[in-house]
Amino acid sequence: MAAETRGEARDRRPCLQSSIEAFQDVVSAAVIIPKEDGVISVSDDRTIRVWMKRDSGQYWPSVYHTLPSSCSCMSFNPETRRLSIGLDTGSICEFILSEDYNKMTPSNTYQAHQRKVSVVLFVLEMEWLLSSGQDKSFTWHCSESGQQLGTHRTSSWVSGLQFDVETRHAFVGDQSGQVTILKLEQDSCSLVTTFKGHTGNVTALCWDPAQRVLFSGSSDHSIIMWDIGGRKGTAIELQGHSEKIEGLCYASHTRQLISCSSDGSIVVWNMDVTRQETPEWLDSDSCQKCEQPFFWNFKQMWDSKKIGLRQHHCRKCGQAVCGKCSSRRSSIPLMGFEFQVRVCDGCFSSITDDDRAPTATFHHSKHNVVHMHYEPTTGCLLTSGTDKVLKLWDMTAVVS
Ligand SMILES: [Zn+2]
Numbered sequence: 423m424a425a426e427t428r429g430e431a432r433d434r435r436p437c438l439q440s441s442i443e444a445f446q447d448v449v450s451a452a453v454i455i456p457k458e459d460g461v462i463s464v465s466d467d468r469t470i471r472v473w474m475k476r477d478s479g480q481y482w483p484s485v486y487h488t489l490p491s492s493c494s495c496m497s498f499n500p501e502t503r504r505l506s507i508g509l510d511t512g513s514i515c516e517f518i519l520s521e522d523y524n525k526m527t528p529s530n531t532y533q534a535h536q537r538k539v540s541v542v543l544f545v546l547e548m549e550w551l552l553s554s555g556q557d558k559s560f561t562w563h564c565s566e567s568g569q570q571l572g573t574h575r576t577s578s579w580v581s582g583l584q585f586d587v588e589t590r591h592a593f594v595g596d597q598s599g600q601v602t603i604l605k606l607e608q609d610s611c612s613l614v615t616t617f618k619g620h621t622g623n624v625t626a627l628c629w630d631p632a633q634r635v636l637f638s639g640s641s642d643h644s645i646i647m648w649d650i651g652g653r654k655g656t657a658i659e660l661q662g663h664s665e666k667i668e669g670l671c672y673a674s675h676t677r678q679l680i681s682c683s684s685d686g687s688i689v690v691w692n693m694d695v696t697r698q699e700t701p702e703w704l705d706s707d708s709c710q711k712c713e714q715p716f717f718w719n720f721k722q723m724w725d726s727k728k729i730g731l732r733q734h735h736c737r738k739c740g741q742a743v744c745g746k747c748s749s750r751r752s753s754i755p756l757m758g759f760e761f762q763v764r765v766c767d768g769c770f771s772s773i774t775d776d777d778r779a780p781t782a783t784f785h786h787s788k789h790n791v792v793h794m795h796y797e798p799t800t801g802c803l804l805t806s807g808t809d810k811v812l813k814l815w816d817m818t819a820v821v822s
Pocket residue numbers: 709710711712713714743744745746747
């Protein structure tokens with residue numbers, strides 16, 4: 423029985439379909455073209471390439487275009503086949519791809535930023551082109567007229583950008599670790615609120631408009647799910663990576679979150695479970711279990727003639743405890759801890775094997791990922807690595 427379970431688990435993994443390895447430099451962004459066996463890539467080697475899958479199963483370029491400087495980011499809109507590319511110089515170049523993806527026509531150029539464009543996002547419904555740059559500004563342009571509509575200064579440079587069409591909220595994640603929510607009007611914006619939860623840079627953002635949740639990934643290795651639709655201020659932590667998060671995609675049809683980190687690991691999270699918030703860490707001058715003083719509590723140490731102990735925290739109840747009262751480790755998947763973490767002895771005995779059932783699956787892309795993209799219509803995931811290779815994965819065994 424156990425062997426069978428392991429066998430099933432072994433089969434449920436991403437299956438490598440193709441690799442594209444023709445780049446002189448790292449591919450900074452790439453997308454899968456929905457309904458076509460195609461990929462669009464932009465690279466530090468200054469090229470924009472459109473790859474179509476041939477009968478041989480190999481991908482061959484149908485478009486190859488070189489820009490004056492390195493491409494840092496892109497946004498592709500399949501309905502209009504509009505491709506917006508952010509450059510290292512701060513400008514954004516736009517092209518329209520032909521229906522057969524064999525040709526590309528320049529349409530617009532925006533002098534959007536003073537420095538490298540870090541994120542670009544085209545919003546068809548508004549005809550807006552949102553972008554942010556290393557010049558610490560967030561701007562939006564009218565994609566019809568090419569005119570700049572508004573701009574907003576950010577406290578540090580922006581590394582993640584998402585937009586909710588229905589309420590016109592922009593989610594802006596930056597290098598200070600915070601996510602700012604701006605309400606955009608045609609030519610002005612107002613600050614709605616700021617989310618602070620990460621101890622490192624925000625490196626990726628993903629918005630699910632259906633459930634109204636925002637996922638943020640960080641260089642602190644964690645992902646936070648901000649439940650905006652629930653209106654209760656719930657923020658759920660997901661701890662399953664041991665390196666910087668490089669990409670987040672939400673498969674809304676199966677309610678699974680796909681995340682990847684720079685060490686190449688891919689984690690698929692089941693978000694169709696009721697997750698719990700992690701507790702605030704409590705402050706105490708002595709162990710909340712055995713009442714032994716912590717080492718800074720000189721008075722109690724003197725009064726009770728006891729040695730001061732180091733303070734730890736139980737990840738489940740948040741109590742301040744000594745090492746002796748928290749000697750056990752457990753995963754707590756419903757709290758987002760897929761790895762073993764410190765728990766107090768009381769909490770340890772309350773965690774059942776059922777509680778320990780993983781809510782995520784762990785995979786490896788075998789390259790150091792800098793970018794990823796998931797296409798729900800084909801169930802295909804694309805990863806770009808520091809090895810200058812693009813890999814295409816069939817995820818249907820995992821995301822289902
Ligand atoms: Zn204790």
